[in-house]
Amino acid sequence: MLGNSRFAVGLHALALASIAQEMRKGKPVTSNAIAAMVGVHPVHVRRVMGSLREAGLVESQSGPTGGWELARDPKEITLYDIYLALESDLPFEMPARPPDACCRFAPFLPQALAGAMESAKRALHEHLSNVTLDQVLASMEKCSPRNGVESALMTFDIPY
Amino acid sequence: MLGNSRFAVGLHALALASIAQEMRKGKPVTSNAIAAMVGVHPVHVRRVMGSLREAGLVESQSGPTGGWELARDPKEITLYDIYLALESDLPFEMPARPPDACCRFAPFLPQALAGAMESAKRALHEHLSNVTLDQVLASMEKCSPRNGVESALMTFDIPY
């Protein structure tokens, strides 16, 4: 586990924003709608989306008719972009140890360990930066009957 | 970050046990020694090592001359073995949402999201299961001058 749900929430929200953008031009998705659909608190959504906005992935608008919109083409948003916007670091960070607690018999071991952690991060980075939001959405269409998506769109306007 | 230090601590401890095994046949490493070298509390070390023992990676012995030893050849211990022994799951789990909070406009989206998470886990799994403890130790020798390791071994018996 990641310890938190920011990545999953952010990915879900971006997917919703992307679908909404395609289906209801000009009407952004609100935090409340995202929150209800993702199953978390609207304030939590705004916090996550705030990070995504800082990263330039979404834009927000106040007022009625306001909400969240993608700031980029879904083809140009990778899972790594999302991860980086929402988490301080990839997993497999070496925890910083107090200097005097350093391994006393070999300063080379921590270095080798850090190398192993780094290579895990690299592998992950490589994968995440090769999957786009667009691809995730495409996989949704693949695993659902066409009419399933159609009818789903009909209920997109239900009030939350 | 992983949220905790169990993986790093366990990897460090296993590396120490492996080196000790090679250098001081029959004299296992104690929790206290590991704790001092890794920079954490001895009880924390025993907790982590306990999980590694459950996974069959190490064995422990009580009494004076007791301590921790590898239960397997370092060539037969992968980073994935270690990770799995110490963490409940790889990162990128989809958080379980309450059923009635499920995305109401498309049950297919969560499915697609889960697919993206799964593929990240798969990529990570593949990498971790292809790196052995042996390789990590070998990389230590590579990045240190030979006499560095030699002199390091001299101080391995300092009391903690």
Add this chain to the structure above:
DNA sequence: TAAATCGTAACTAAGATGGTTACGGTTCTT
């Protein structure tokens, strides 16, 4: 002006993490 939205601070509850102490069980040495 009223309503709907984002922006954010503040507070809280719950859980994770790891340090610390304590005590019992093993095993070796003498």
Add this chain to the structure above:
DNA sequence: AAGAACCGTAACCATCTTAGTTACGATTTA
């Protein structure tokens, strides 16, 4: 047999993270 050096584990605690909740202000639309 005694004592010392280990591991095993429970119990307790402080700290941090996470996310829910409330509240209030700013913005924008109708």
